[in-house]
Amino acid sequence: MSEAKKVVDARGLSCPGPITNLTKAYRDAKNGDVLEIWATDPGFKSDIKAWIERTKNELVELREEKDKIIAIIKITAKK
Amino acid sequence: MINMAEKKKFLIVGGGAGGAILANSLVKDFDVTVINDSPYHYYWPQLLQIAFRNDYSNLYRSLSSLLVKGVNLVIDRVKKVDLQDRIVTLSNNKTMNYDYVAIAPGVTIEHKGIDGNEKLVEQYGDFHSTPQNASKVFDVVSNMKKGTFVIAVGDPYHRCPPSPYEGILLADEVFRLRGVRNDINMILAVPYPRAYPAETFNEVLEPILKERGINVMTFFTADKIDTENKKITSLEGEELSYDAAIVVPVHKGPKIEIKPDDAINQDGFINADKFTNQILKYDDAFAIGDASTSANAKTGVTAHLQAKVVSKRVLGLDARNTGRTNCPTELGFEKGTFVISDYNHPAAKVPANTINFIMKRLFADAYWDIIRHPEFWDPIFDVYFENTQPEVLWKLFR
Numbered sequence: 330m331s332e333a334k335k336v337v338d339a340r341g342l343s344c345p346g347p348i349t350n351l352t353k354a355y356r357d358a359k360n361g362d363v364l365e366i367w368a369t370d371p372g373f374k375s376d377i378k379a380w381i382e383r384t385k386n387e388l389v390e391l392r393e394e395k396d397k398i399i400a401i402i403k404i405t406a407k408k
Numbered sequence: 409m410i411n412m413a414e415k416k417k418f419l420i421v422g423g424g425a426g427g428a429i430l431a432n433s434l435v436k437d438f439d440v441t442v443i444n445d446s447p448y449h450y451y452w453p454q455l456l457q458i459a460f461r462n463d464y465s466n467l468y469r470s471l472s473s474l475l476v477k478g479v480n481l482v483i484d485r486v487k488k489v490d491l492q493d494r495i496v497t498l499s500n501n502k503t504m505n506y507d508y509v510a511i512a513p514g515v516t517i518e519h520k521g522i523d524g525n526e527k528l529v530e531q532y533g534d535f536h537s538t539p540q541n542a543s544k545v546f547d548v549v550s551n552m553k554k555g556t557f558v559i560a561v562g563d564p565y566h567r568c569p570p571s572p573y574e575g576i577l578l579a580d581e582v583f584r585l586r587g588v589r590n591d592i593n594m595i596l597a598v599p600y601p602r603a604y605p606a607e608t609f610n611e612v613l614e615p616i617l618k619e620r621g622i623n624v625m626t627f628f629t630a631d632k633i634d635t636e637n638k639k640i641t642s643l644e645g646e647e648l649s650y651d652a653a654i655v656v657p658v659h660k661g662p663k664i665e666i667k668p669d670d671a672i673n674q675d676g677f678i679n680a681d682k683f684t685n686q687i688l689k690y691d692d693a694f695a696i697g698d699a700s701t702s703a704n705a706k707t708g709v710t711a712h713l714q715a716k717v718v719s720k721r722v723l724g725l726d727a728r729n730t731g732r733t734n735c736p737t738e739l740g741f742e743k744g745t746f747v748i749s750d751y752n753h754p755a756a757k758v759p760a761n762t763i764n765f766i767m768k769r770l771f772a773d774a775y776w777d778i779i780r781h782p783e784f785w786d787p788i789f790d791v792y793f794e795n796t797q798p799e800v801l802w803k804l805f806r
């Protein structure tokens with residue numbers, strides 16, 4: 330199967346929302362896949378950085394738009 | 409009799425916490441039939457009491473004893489619900505039609521969703537599946553003398569968000585009472601960035617876990633279990649060794665075929681509106697409780713409140729879910745707290761105390777009466793929910 334890009338829409342969910350949704354998508358992902366997570370929970374920015382540090386995947390981009398925070402993650406560290 | 413014929417037919421799939429309350433709330437105005445795959449109604453929170461106290465008292469009652477006179481009960485398994493043609497098919501292929509349907513069959517526990525968990529649960533049990541598995545846990549905690557005891561979350565969408573925390577704290581209580589706590593290393597492993605996912609409630613819970621000497625591993629989602637070498641590997645790539653372990657299993661939607669296909673999500677949960685519980689565009693079909701995506705937390709209270717919303721909506725009222733949670737959390741040594749939040753407010757910092765523990769116990773003892781007598785309990789709950797709104801609690805507990 331080829332590498333996939335998937336959007337994980339976790340807007341409107343505060344904790345445990347975004348990281349929980351990411352975990353779920355991570356279970357199905359494989360190395361090379363790109364996950365784009367949308368969230369509105371302000372705590373998401375620090376949580377996603379901590380997640381990246383622990384899992385050693387690659388944070389391609391983390392930006393804030395008017396109505397959402399977007400994190401783009403490349404899966405590189407899945408065993 | 410004539411009156412009966414005029415009443416619209418309301419079918420309810422599943423007579424658990426959500427389905428039974430809905431049936432009893434509707435019977436005045438509808439011709440209600442509950443279809444349940446067993447003659448019993450289980451009170452699932454009791455699994456914790458079995459696992460850590462060997463207490464079976466509130467586990468189940470016969471469903472017929474909980475339903476108000478006039479509610480029809482069919483004991484059979486529903487195989488299929490066709491929302492387009494309004495047909496419910498039972499296990500023997502008998503069909504039933506309806507004017508309204510509410511689908512409330514709860515979750516399916518899938519141990520095989522985590523590699524090795526089937527084997528692990530045979531050895532050490534768990535407290536999210538069956539009374540038999542819960543009783544295995546009791547054997548483990550009453551006999552373990554030393555080593556590492558682990559509770560790890562394999563699926564963050566499990567029933568009752570605080571249950572793994574209750575599990576580890578009640579295990580701690582057992583070990584302390586048995587005088588073996590000093591020789592047992594206790595670890596709670598969770599997928600979240602902190603002990604409890606909701607940051608605000610974490611401020612209440614984390615100090616308690618610390619005080620009780622429970623080690624918390626964050627960002628650890630149990631993914632594979634090597635029962636031979638007694639190791640759990642996380643999705644995030646870390647390893648954890650155990651002497652005894654319980655992994656909170658994967659939860660899936662009900663094993664019922666629902667038509668059209670887009671009425672269910674990839675895990676089999678029924679796609680329902682988070683405010684109204686309506687399924688897709690079908691204004692005669694609702695999903696409530698653990699089986700539905702509208703339940704932001706898989707708790708009996710959510711199922712209960714959703715049942716109330718549906719019972720009002722079908723009478724033409726514009727009732728809506730607020731996303732209110734009200735999870736009583738037992739902390740051991742006769743202390744408790746509550747996780748209380750809604751769609752617009754994060755969980756309030758409800759302090760741990762004995763009153764909250766007593767509230768939890770009283771609620772468990774009143775459970776059967778609450779289901780059987782909505783006419784008595786509804787006004788009490790209205791007052792309770794009104795006065796304990798997260799908004800109110802946020803002002804009380806800063």
Ligand SMILES: Cc1cc2nc3c(=O)[nH]c(=O)nc-3n(C[C@H](O)[C@H](O)[C@H](O)COP(=O)(O)OP(=O)(O)OC[C@H]3O[C@@H](n4cnc5c(N)ncnc54)[C@H](O)[C@@H]3O)c2cc1C
Nearest residue numbers: 422424425426445452453486513514568697698707708709
């Ligand atoms: C350890 C633990 C602790 C908990 N603690 C709490 C707590 O403190 N407070 C709280 O509010 N909640 C708690 N809960 C959660 C609570 O038990 C559930 O959220 C609640 O039971 C959900 O109700 P329900 O009606 O959606 O599903 P259920 O109560 O599971 O009922 C579903 C019913 O549908 C039937 N059924 C299933 N499939 C079919 C079919 N195909 N055909 C016909 N019938 C079918 C089943 O037999 C069952 O009777 C806890 C759960 C656990 C496991």
